[in-house]
Amino acid sequence: MAPRKSAASAGRRAGASKSAKSRSGKSAKPAIGTEIAEFDKEQELGVYREMLLIRRFEEKAGQLYGMGFIGGFCHLYIGQEAVITGIQHAMRDGDQLITGYRDHGHMLAAGMTARGVMAELTGRQSGYSRGKGGSMHMFSFEKNFFGGHGIVGAQVPLGTGLAFANRYRDNGNVSIAFYGDGASNQGQVYESFNMAELWELPVVYVVENNRYAMGTAVSRASAQTDFSQRGVSFNIPGYQVDGMDVRAVFAAAEAALEHARSGNGPIILEMLTYRYRGHSMSDPAKYRSKDEVQKMRSEHDPIEQVKVRLLEKGWASEDELKAIDKSVRDIVADSAEFAQTDPEPDPSELYTDILA
Amino acid sequence: MPIDILMPALSPTMEEGTLAKWLKHEGDSVTSGDVIAEIETDKATMEVEAVDEGTIGKIVVPEGSEGVKVNAVIAVLLGDGETAADIGTETPAATPAPAPAEAPAPVAAEPAAAAPATAEVPSDPDIPAGTEMVPTTVREALRDAMAEEMRADDDVFVMGEEVAEYQGAYKVTQGLLDEFGARRVVDTPITEHGFAGVGVGAAMAGLKPIVEFMTFNFAMQAMDQIINSAAKTRYMSGGQMHAPVVFRGPNGAAARVAAQHSQCYASWYSHVPGLKVVMPYTAADAKGLLKAAIRDPNPIIFLENEILYGHTFDVPKLDDFVLPIGKARIHRAGNDVTIVSFGIGMTYAEQAAEELSGMGIEAEVIDLRTIRPMDLPTVIESVKKTGRLVTVEEGFPQSSVGTEIATRVMQQAFDYLDAPILTVAGKDVPMPYAANLEKLALPNVAEVVDAVKAVTYTA
Numbered sequence: 001m002a003p004r005k006s007a008a009s010a011g012r013r014a015g016a017s018k019s020a021k022s023r024s025g026k027s028a029k030p031a032i033g034t035e036i037a038e039f040d041k042e043q044e045l046g047v048y049r050e051m052l053l054i055r056r057f058e059e060k061a062g063q064l065y066g067m068g069f070i071g072g073f074c075h076l077y078i079g080q081e082a083v084i085t086g087i088q089h090a091m092r093d094g095d096q097l098i099t100g101y102r103d104h105g106h107m108l109a110a111g112m113t114a115r116g117v118m119a120e121l122t123g124r125q126s127g128y129s130r131g132k133g134g135s136m137h138m139f140s141f142e143k144n145f146f147g148g149h150g151i152v153g154a155q156v157p158l159g160t161g162l163a164f165a166n167r168y169r170d171n172g173n174v175s176i177a178f179y180g181d182g183a184s185n186q187g188q189v190y191e192s193f194n195m196a197e198l199w200e201l202p203v204v205y206v207v208e209n210n211r212y213a214m215g216t217a218v219s220r221a222s223a224q225t226d227f228s229q230r231g232v233s234f235n236i237p238g239y240q241v242d243g244m245d246v247r248a249v250f251a252a253a254e255a256a257l258e259h260a261r262s263g264n265g266p267i268i269l270e271m272l273t274y275r276y277r278g279h280s281m282s283d284p285a286k287y288r289s290k291d292e293v294q295k296m297r298s299e300h301d302p303i304e305q306v307k308v309r310l311l312e313k314g315w316a317s318e319d320e321l322k323a324i325d326k327s328v329r330d331i332v333a334d335s336a337e338f339a340q341t342d343p344e345p346d347p348s349e350l351y352t353d354i355l356a
Numbered sequence: 357m358p359i360d361i362l363m364p365a366l367s368p369t370m371e372e373g374t375l376a377k378w379l380k381h382e383g384d385s386v387t388s389g390d391v392i393a394e395i396e397t398d399k400a401t402m403e404v405e406a407v408d409e410g411t412i413g414k415i416v417v418p419e420g421s422e423g424v425k426v427n428a429v430i431a432v433l434l435g436d437g438e439t440a441a442d443i444g445t446e447t448p449a450a451t452p453a454p455a456p457a458e459a460p461a462p463v464a465a466e467p468a469a470a471a472p473a474t475a476e477v478p479s480d481p482d483i484p485a486g487t488e489m490v491p492t493t494v495r496e497a498l499r500d501a502m503a504e505e506m507r508a509d510d511d512v513f514v515m516g517e518e519v520a521e522y523q524g525a526y527k528v529t530q531g532l533l534d535e536f537g538a539r540r541v542v543d544t545p546i547t548e549h550g551f552a553g554v555g556v557g558a559a560m561a562g563l564k565p566i567v568e569f570m571t572f573n574f575a576m577q578a579m580d581q582i583i584n585s586a587a588k589t590r591y592m593s594g595g596q597m598h599a600p601v602v603f604r605g606p607n608g609a610a611a612r613v614a615a616q617h618s619q620c621y622a623s624w625y626s627h628v629p630g631l632k633v634v635m636p637y638t639a640a641d642a643k644g645l646l647k648a649a650i651r652d653p654n655p656i657i658f659l660e661n662e663i664l665y666g667h668t669f670d671v672p673k674l675d676d677f678v679l680p681i682g683k684a685r686i687h688r689a690g691n692d693v694t695i696v697s698f699g700i701g702m703t704y705a706e707q708a709a710e711e712l713s714g715m716g717i718e719a720e721v722i723d724l725r726t727i728r729p730m731d732l733p734t735v736i737e738s739v740k741k742t743g744r745l746v747t748v749e750e751g752f753p754q755s756s757v758g759t760e761i762a763t764r765v766m767q768q769a770f771d772y773l774d775a776p777i778l779t780v781a782g783k784d785v786p787m788p789y790a791a792n793l794e795k796l797a798l799p800n801v802a803e804v805v806d807a808v809k810a811v812t813y814t815a
Contacts, residue, residue, distance in 0.1 A: 059405075060407065063364075063407040066364025068365050128593075132591055133593060138593070148592075157551075161560065165557070166561070188549045192550050195547065276389070282402075297389070355729075
């Protein structure tokens, strides 16, 4: 698609002005990723509650998995809550989300109901995919959540295609494509980068670098471990962000969304984050030390950081935070109860939704 | 109310395990996320984390216990203000958790859901008497189909390698860039996996992409996006999301381009639920079916053929000539034998029928047109009349479209058969380059004639 890219402009961009543009872009404002947004009380309480909901939901999902209510693969987002929460707060109505299989947090942040997600995890009829998708394959057209994809990296071209549609319709929306440090080594990611920059598509690529692709540490799988720089050969700017600090994520996401929305093409945000749990439920996590996990939990926990600020600033008391925790637990308990009692899909569902 | 801590399942297949070690003891307080125990499964040693906050009131299963069933109560957690006295003497049974192994029971116990009856596919529209028939090449017919649909719907666009400025590697998109501009006729880099995914993503967002593969040989690079992203999305999303995309391009052997560029993918794609697979022969079918494919809300594999691009057929001059996907066409009527083919296979079938007619054997030639969903009723109706069936295709012989037809006709119309079904296909070899070997690798008219003679017991 070349509506904004006539032969003349293509020639200009092919020349030196492109790199000049990148340089001037970097020098004009503070580099993305260095800024920490100032949150007011309402924002702090909001992100606290939202991140807590994801964490409690995931803990409950882990528990239900242990009880046999959830089967198959189940990848928990615990530890990474600040990433989707900060980004979601920077999004506008109409912006689209798409991610891989560690997707429960993204769905809750997108506004999908805990009941609908949990019932899909247990394979019940009221699940978002009527029990036919499971943990890795859930969608909400209404919430602009485009999945939930089980093949590592496949969501990146798809998210680029969402951006293509935005550009085609010139609707001002931005697509946000999440993937992990593991997916960063898939060829289709670079095929997407090339087209996205070539066609100046409004897409923000978010690498959730949680340090391990299943059991393989990034340094064991990646020649270039700075994933923000993986777009360099396509002239795509990229920035590293403290993915454990929801305010840093928010600030970076705002700048990145603005970049993409203004017709500057794609941008990469590398979120430095960490997952506390194993890759999936059956991961003994022998590839890292307990101390490493414990250190992240005690020093960088995204939720604890907000809690400390709320208490220090006197924006909430311990009791008020406990009340938030209770209300979140109630939502999660309700979703778990619902997901255990909701019927399985009718056998007739076996043959529905294959073709229109 | 004390909370039971249950023996967790730590893998999709775990039914029991060994409680290797308790890391917390009676009286210890725990918060969610604390590791409380280690469990050995057949695969690994795993940690068990607390989900709730409280104090360990009682350890029910001591460490070292083997064969602890999933969902057995292994400890009891006390909340604020609760004491060991609150723990019931009989530990309440765990909630009605189905053990993983038992979980599928409800479905298995019931009669298997019957596959729905095949949806009624309408017949070809009547062509009004006096309609002008215009000799048209398949190439032009395909282009006209795309142009008409693009005029009618701004959501339709075409993307692929060399589709725009080059006017199409095989000139199928000739003139489209001039009429519709670069927004809607999009040259892509050579990046099949990537642009197939971009097309599917655009379709998920509501556009109606026509994704051209320069040839379907290169679509193997894109197989994951076609199968896992396009074909399965409607099902996996419970009907919420879908990908109305047409993947089209030349398929099968061309001439002297050897193994990597000469392969028929009809049977490959026909394997996959969630796809429709169309493979036209005539220009009229190419036009009417491509228009239908672009309008269809499902992902479509539209298999063309380079050699057929230049063949000329009559196409009715109508404002909106659309044909039904999923409907075979009786290309030539006859009573002695049924020959089923599709795409370029029809050239062998047609010539064979002509030769056979000279021998007094009148073949009914059916052009399948759509491979999935397959119009088996039309084939079976014909077989009821002729009692004999020969299939013809260029693809490899194992798991071919012909073997699929043979299986289903055998299952559904066994009593009508007067002879075994014979399948004529390409040979079971990669396509050779040498002209003589290439000719040997492809099916030919004589093989079709021989097959018909065999099933009609003609000397």
